Amino acid sequence: MLAATVATDARGQDARALARAGTAAIDDHRFGDALAVFTEAAAMRPADPSLCFGAGVAAFMLGQDEVARSRFECALALNPGYRSAALWLGDLHYRAGRLEEAISICEAALRRSPRDRELQERVASWRKEQDLQSRFHAVRTDHFTVLFEAADGEPLARQVLERLEAAYSRVGRALGVYPSQPITAVVYSRGQFDEITKLTAWSVAAYDGRIRVPFNGALEQRDELDRVLSHEFVHALVAMLGGRNVPAWVNEGLATALEPTGTVDADPTLARSDMRLGLAQLHGSFAGLSRRDAEIAYASAARAVRRLIDQRGAGVVVGLLEDLSRGVPFTIAFQQRIAMRYEDFAQSLVTDH
Ligand SMILES: [Zn+2]
Secondary structure, three states, rough: OOHHHHHHHHHHHHHHHHHHHHHHHHOOOHHHHHHHHHHHHHHHHOHHHHHHHHHHHHHHHHOOHHHHHHHHHHHHHHOOHHHHHHHHHHHHHHHHHHHHHHHHHHHHHHHHHOOHHHHHHHHHHHHHHHHHHHEEEEEEEOOOOEEEEHHHHHHHHHHHHHHHHHHHHHHHHHHHOOOOEEEEEEEEEEEHHOOOOOOOOOOOOOEEEEEEEEOHHHHHHHHHHHHHHHHHHHHHHHHHHOOOOHHHHHHHHHHHOOOHHHHHHHHHHHHHOOOOOOOHOOOOOOOOHHHHHHHHHHHHHHHHHHHHHHHHHOOOOOOOHHHHHHHOOHHHHHHHOOOOOHHHHHHHHHHHH
């Protein structure tokens, strides 16, 4: 009896130590380590919802959505009032285009805390989007579904579908890899797009699990439509290959460098300005940048990725992304795949621009 109690206590302490290590790994963006230790800790203390939740967050960041979903559901089964687990699971469903599930998870959480402002806003905005989407029509191929509102929008939707297929073939050939699942694109008016994505005025489209395109006059020009759809298609591919922990410069750089005219455009943008952004400044999202800083950020990122592809080949960049989704920390994956220290590569871009 005594021996058993001691063993249980030791296991409890081990699990707590593992949970601390898991939290530290999440703080350091070492999501592979975090998933491993939270999974081990949860096996020791299966009734502790916070261990399921920690594993869920790590899996979500690695883009392992099925694992993340089961871990968040486990946390909510153990503690139905677990607010963070509800928010993360709702977000996961939302990004996968499962609006109804997303809403019902957050509504259940809201019934428990009716005054929770964040939950209220989220449910209200998702309901509005669901209402809008219920009026949408769809056209599809094996690789894409395009949603659009007005019945007379079908010719444009078909053009979007056709341009996405063109990007699929062209980018697929360039990288030697194709998306593992079909991709959804939604065509909005500018007003609908702004309300749903809440992005800065300079953004011309977005990817958050679905490609979202505001239709405006510029997209009537075929080159611009091609550029925007190709760019967002690459983001969808990067998310499938590398998860959600890919540095912004790799993600945006690849999307920009693989635009139909991407290689040509980066250099004049950089030549026009003295401003330079080092790669270390380009790990986080570009969404908060001013229009001018964003231009430099995209051009710098495209130039860095172009250099990687020219020096090592596109397959190596794909391998780097796959390492990230397996949880290999970026600087280690970079050094292994590119056969160069990340700091040296970053420095090489600063010294010879
Ligand atoms: Zn982008």
